Amino acid sequence: MPHSVKLSGTTLTKSYTSWPRNEPAREWAALTLLSRAAPDLVPTPLTASTDPTPRMTMTVVPGQPLSGRLTSAQLTALGSALETLWSVPPASLASIDLGMLVDRSRAGLTVLRDNRGVIAEAAAAWLAWLDGGPLDLIAVRDPVVAHGDPNLANYLWDGERVRIVDFEDAGLGDRTVELANLVEHLAGRETDWDPLVRRFCPDPDRFRTARCLWAGFWLTLIGPGGPSAHRNPPGTAEAQARRVLRLIAAGPRDDRGRRGC
Structure with a gap:
C-alpha cells in the first residue's frame, strides 16, 4: 500500500509513502473535481502539503467496504455511484496511461510464458492475442472520470448507498x-456482474477486449x-490463467448474448 492513513x-x-505515477496530484485533482460536482459521493479534500513527503487531509465518508458476493441492493447502489461518477466531465484530469499497463502486462506475461502448464x-x-492488434478498440471513446482502482474495499456501503x-x-x-x-478485479470474483453490465450495456467487442487486457494484467x-x-x-494463479484463456477464446457474440445488450 503506497500510503498510510x-x-x-x-x-x-x-x-x-511512494508516488511513482504522481498519485497525490491525481487524487487531489479528482477529489477536488468530484466533491464540487457530486457532493457526498467522495471525500472532500481539505489541505495538501509536500513537506517532508506528500500528505493530504480530507473528510471521512460513511460506510463499510464492500466485499465478497454483493447483494442485489449493493450492486444497484454501486451502479448508481458509478453512474454519478461517470456523469462528471473529466476534461481537467490527466489521462490514464493504458500504454504503461500494456507494456507492464506484456513484460510480465513474457516471463510467465517460460513456466509450465x-x-x-x-x-x-x-501475447498472441496482443500481437493481433486488438487495442485500437479501447482507445478513449466515452471519456469519464476513471477511478482506476476498483477494489471492492474502495466502495463504502452505508446500507442504502455507495x-x-x-x-x-x-x-x-x-x-x-x-x-x-x-469486472476483472480479483476482489469481485464472487459477484455476478451481469446486472451491472446490462445497466451500462457496453459495446461487446470493446468490452471483451478490455476484459482480456485486465485479465492478463492480473x-x-x-x-x-x-x-x-x-x-x-x-x-489462484491457475484459475486466473484459465479465465484468460476463456476470455480470449470467447467471441463478441458470446458476450452480447450472455449480457442481453
Missing part, C-alpha cells in the same frame, strides 16, 4: 475500460513471482 474525528490524513499456455495465448474512496490512480479514462477493470500480479502471488491461496 490517520483518522482524527471527521477527517482523515493520508501520507503517501496452464499459466504458460495462458501467457502465450495473451460512496467511493482512494483516487490515487484516477484520471481521464474510458467508461468501457473502467467497467471491464471492475495474471502478472498473482502468477509465479508476481508481487501479489503470496497473498492468494494455492491455485
